[in-house]
Amino acid sequence: MVSEIENKVRSAKKSSVKLASIDTDTKNRALEAMAEALDIHRSFIIQENSKDQEDAKKLMEEGKLSKALVERLKVDNNKIDGMIEGIKDVIQLNDPVGDTLNSIELDEGLELYQVSCPIGVIGVIFESRPDVVPQVMSLCLKSGNATIFKGGSEASHSNRAIFDVLTDAIKHTETVPEDAFQLMETREEVMDVLKQDQYIDLLIPRGSNTFVKFIQDNTRIPVLGHSDGICHAFVDSKANLDTAYDVCYDSKVQYPAVCNAIETLLVHTDIADDFLPYMADMYNKAGVKLCCDEESYEILENLDTINEIYRATEEDWRTEYNDLILSIKVVDSIDNAVDHINNYGSHHTDVIITNDKDNKKLFSSLVDSSSVMIDASTRFADGFRYGKGAEVGISTNKIHARGPVGMEGLVIYKYILIGNGQKVDDYTGQNARKFTHNNLDKRYRDVL
């Protein structure tokens, strides 16, 4: 017996084939229709969202939902403006499908093209933010991927309303298969989605660390994302101190609740006495609580400018505070800094502050993280700041897409070999024809 979810996932898979072959103009027209539909149906969306908000407020009063979560749930005219803006931005982005990544002549008249193509079916599992639906749907449509949406039950009315408005708009274009987009609703279905490795090619989770970790631990489908963001700053003995103050302050204080903020400050012992007191004072004024190792504690404990200073435990080095708390450790070499980062870090984003060219190079080579910063804030690790125009997520995976991921994370490639009857048999054994393996400078789209 085929379950309802399997039916939906199969429909998406089937439609994904057609979606993969649709040209850029057609996709952009569908995106325009989506943006218009959101504008037209504002009051319907806001009305449906108010149902979710009422339910959520009750749960908040019962202590079952946090205020932050209820805030995130809210959809108003400003939020809808943002959704429309987001879709219009995606229209402006280059179509990532159909690019020739490489072309090579195997022999005269036998040409090999490596051409970018959609991945197929993307599963997006997200917590309460309803703005995930238009954002992901527009990116997936532009990159030619079918999509399964599974939102949290708190936003079920809003998600359904937005999803219906968008797919209805797509339906009216009569060129993009609206079956390619499917919304799952009831809470029980998360585990079911995770089991669809036969149909879903990639999962993108959006939510808390615990949520992402749960998904990573319970599926055989590749997951694009990261659970932890334990980022470090290392102030080398050859650091420019003003640069160090700026970068270390911004990396922690500018927005401490996000994954690319630092959790641990490593300081070279030769510079610790000079650097730490003023830095700690800056942090103190911003309300940052400091968890220090033995050596940094000794340097800071008797300063009357510092209010909140504690002794760090082993646990601190592994903790993502996501808050105004920072662990501090003094190290006696760049190697020890690198060891600490590779051992305790989450391979997300780490920064060195140094004027020494060799140390810049060494650090960027040895630190096994998706982004390595040299004299610049870790907070720059972000798809928009990196110029991608959109961010699908930040990945700490070691294969496929790594770091801040734009639409390039939603495409893969296929090889297309164009011949005129060539047989492998002619290229084997005695008197075998030789391959030329000449680089072609040709684009597949100019050939077929």
Added chain:
Amino acid sequence: MVSEIENKVRSAKKSSVKLASIDTDTKNRALEAMAEALDIHRSFIIQENSKDQEDAKKLMEEGKLSKALVERLKVDNNKIDGMIEGIKDVIQLNDPVGDTLNSIELDEGLELYQVSCPIGVIGVIFESRPDVVPQVMSLCLKSGNATIFKGGSEASHSNRAIFDVLTDAIKHTETVPEDAFQLMETREEVMDVLKQDQYIDLLIPRGSNTFVKFIQDNTRIPVLGHSDGICHAFVDSKANLDTAYDVCYDSKVQYPAVCNAIETLLVHTDIADDFLPYMADMYNKAGVKLCCDEESYEILENLDTINEIYRATEEDWRTEYNDLILSIKVVDSIDNAVDHINNYGSHHTDVIITNDKDNKKLFSSLVDSSSVMIDASTRFADGFRYGKGAEVGISTNKIHARGPVGMEGLVIYKYILIGNGQKVDDYTGQNARKFTHNNLDKRYRDVL
């Protein structure tokens, strides 16, 4: 308690950091030392291999091992020549590490580089071929990846001998950490290797379909490879018949035991009467047994040139024969051919034979396979033929590396942002600085 295997895997992980930063010349010198050592220690390797062969012959006599497997186990001077040649080929390949894939200016003095780097730790699990050790070790060393080898017990003496000779050679270079390469031995350890997702970043299985499937089903580590190779040829109504005979014959007969040979022939109904009789006669002369659907059976059943013709069952469309057996189906449109391929195929390699430009384009766009051939044999889908110089494996994954995979499958990238104290705070809120996002045409290696 830390198991022996965890110790080995941790050592590899630790050494992988150093290995990632070693320059090309140093890596090539280690490779030269490996090639020399194989040459010097030929008799030792052959002597150790003879122990495995004796054991294997006993098992063969008891019916526990196939003759083919015992054959594959044999290492003689020719095989060692091949191993040495293989390492020398890898020396000639470009170092895939340290390439600048993209560079962009975020703002004046704030430059982002996307630089290729090793994946980290590769786990290679293989059945009885001892030549996997030098081949994979040389590719992993050149691409800067630490490697865990887990070979079959049948080849335990040979694998150990070759592994020791190679790591000893590396040790003497005193520049490449020989800890980066680790050999597991006893049979029980396969499951243990599959559990090391904390340390192993990518698994490459080498062996039968069942073996690869077992690995895919029992690990959370990404697996580069494919289990099935159900490839198709589709002869369109607008095919050139001579091209169709050549391509369909070569795709099946040239080497039927491999994954890129076709298992199913799809023929457009408009051309079936013209095409099938002569094609079937060619197959018949080569000893190919034909499993036909109703329509093709009717066309072929009364031809006295055809000996072996059977009625196909549903099971046939899902079967990888790896042998001189071919299933044949008549379809009434290119859409039905594509549906059949996407539904029953293994997304490996499929070919269309047609003179129609639109159908070439349609087929290559709609068929969801890692290689799509147009008027050329499926047997070309191979790393060497594709000009990669080496083949790590053929992947049917939808992320990372797809199709025949060379060393590009052993690298990923990191982002390196070089600044001089920039803070995100300056790029946010009122009066925010604007990002320039100008393309840089600079290479990271020219900067640091």
